[in-house]
Amino acid sequence: MAVKLNFTTPVTVYSPSVAGEDVLLTYPRIVELTHSGEHNGTLLAIGETLEVPFYKVFRSTDGGETWNYISEVKEQLDPELISNWQPHIYELPCDLGELPAGTLLASGCTRDKRVQEVTKMCVWKSCDIGETWEEISVVDVGGRIDHGMYEPFLICDEDGTLVCFYSDETEVDDVHGQRLIFRTSKDGINWGEKKYVLAPKERRLRPGMITVAKADNGKYIAAYEMVAMPGHPVYVKISDSLTDWGDPEDFGLLVKSTDGKILSSTPCCEWIPYGDSADGAIIVTGWRNVDGTSKTGSDLFISLDMGKTWEALDNPLPYEFPAKHRYGYSPALLTSADKKSVFYMNSVPWEGNTQDRVRGKYAFTKLTLE
Numbered sequence: 001m002a003v004k005l006n007f008t009t010p011v012t013v014y015s016p017s018v019a020g021e022d023v024l025l026t027y028p029r030i031v032e033l034t035h036s037g038e039h040n041g042t043l044l045a046i047g048e049t050l051e052v053p054f055y056k057v058f059r060s061t062d063g064g065e066t067w068n069y070i071s072e073v074k075e076q077l078d079p080e081l082i083s084n085w086q087p088h089i090y091e092l093p094c095d096l097g098e099l100p101a102g103t104l105l106a107s108g109c110t111r112d113k114r115v116q117e118v119t120k121m122c123v124w125k126s127c128d129i130g131e132t133w134e135e136i137s138v139v140d141v142g143g144r145i146d147h148g149m150y151e152p153f154l155i156c157d158e159d160g161t162l163v164c165f166y167s168d169e170t171e172v173d174d175v176h177g178q179r180l181i182f183r184t185s186k187d188g189i190n191w192g193e194k195k196y197v198l199a200p201k202e203r204r205l206r207p208g209m210i211t212v213a214k215a216d217n218g219k220y221i222a223a224y225e226m227v228a229m230p231g232h233p234v235y236v237k238i239s240d241s242l243t244d245w246g247d248p249e250d251f252g253l254l255v256k257s258t259d260g261k262i263l264s265s266t267p268c269c270e271w272i273p274y275g276d277s278a279d280g281a282i283i284v285t286g287w288r289n290v291d292g293t294s295k296t297g298s299d300l301f302i303s304l305d306m307g308k309t310w311e312a313l314d315n316p317l318p319y320e321f322p323a324k325h326r327y328g329y330s331p332a333l334l335t336s337a338d339k340k341s342v343f344y345m346n347s348v349p350w351e352g353n354t355q356d357r358v359r360g361k362y363a364f365t366k367l368t369l370e
Helices: none
Strands: 005-007 011-014 025-032 043-049 055-060 068-073 082-091 104-111 119-126 134-142 149-156 162-168 179-185 195-198 207-214 220-226 234-239 268-272 281-285 300-303 311-313 332-335 342-349 360-369
Touching: 011 055, 025 082, 025 332, 025 342, 025 360, 043 082, 043 360, 055 082, 055 104, 082 149, 104 149, 119 149, 119 162, 134 149, 134 162, 134 179, 149 207, 162 207, 179 207, 195 220, 220 268, 234 281, 268 332
Parallel strands: 207 268
Antiparallel strands: 005 360, 011 360, 025 043, 043 055, 055 068, 082 104, 104 119, 119 134, 149 162, 162 179, 179 195, 207 220, 220 234, 268 281, 281 300, 300 311, 332 342, 342 360
16 A cells, blocks of 8 residues: 655644634644535634633635634533533534534533533534534533543434434443443434443543544444553544444454554544545544654554555644644544545644744644545
8 A cells, every 4th residue: 555645735723823822722623514505615623722711613714725713612501611622513414303404513521620520511503604602402411530521523323313422431430441432312402321332341441532434335433542551542443333333342443554653642533535445545643653653743544444454644734742732632634525635633833932932723734645
């Protein structure tokens, strides 16, 4: 396998020259509107900005060439809590209860300031292309930092059911350590029972930070980190169904290149058509390589056989690891609506940094494979 990765000149989505006080700009997520009429093709992004108690939302109407900061997503049902951890953004592809197709949903982990009491998986909606947001439901409620729940990811099933994947550590004292689970909803308000994607019997293992992509061949790909394994390696699991991932003790496939590189931590995965094979290409990236072999923070890992083998390629949005400002933490991948490219957004060093002032910024590029 010899895949060539091309990318457009990176652009800045948001930086301290706009933000002023922001230091930690991490955990971006992207959506391209495809069910919003005249607004189709608009890109929206949301990010984790830990200096403020809310998520920031950005918009591009020119394919990612320029971006504007447009709105904030705040905790509304319990204003004493903070909403600035692990956001996700999603456009409904079909009607969901009283929510019409094209409704934007944001999700995230809401918590008390010191994370000593509560963590919640919350959902907001926007009916005006991200200008304003209303909190509409709580998917689940957890406890303090070591008994909580984190890192939601929203996606609709084939029949239009909304699925929320997330990390759950609420049963750590009774059954497992952290697990990867999901709940489903027919209206975005009411949520079904917990079901497992991954639930290792060994309590020390902590699978987390799940993202999910769908391939044109009908397969679903889930990527996640295994925190308590040496180096926090990334695995993928392949399924024919978004709501049936098989044996919850099956760890899946290790993301390891043919030359021995292993991806580590905070993964994001996507799928894009490639060549004549129905398998296409899976792209997974994360925070770093297990053994530190990447000179660009984390390599991008490509598989042309549904996760059996991988090739590691240089990161087009480079950064140094480790870094106290968490450059590269939990990047975003999203296949474009025309499936000709993959949007890639990550946190990287700000060009205005000095020895005394170090900040990060969000950067964006488009990837293509040949």
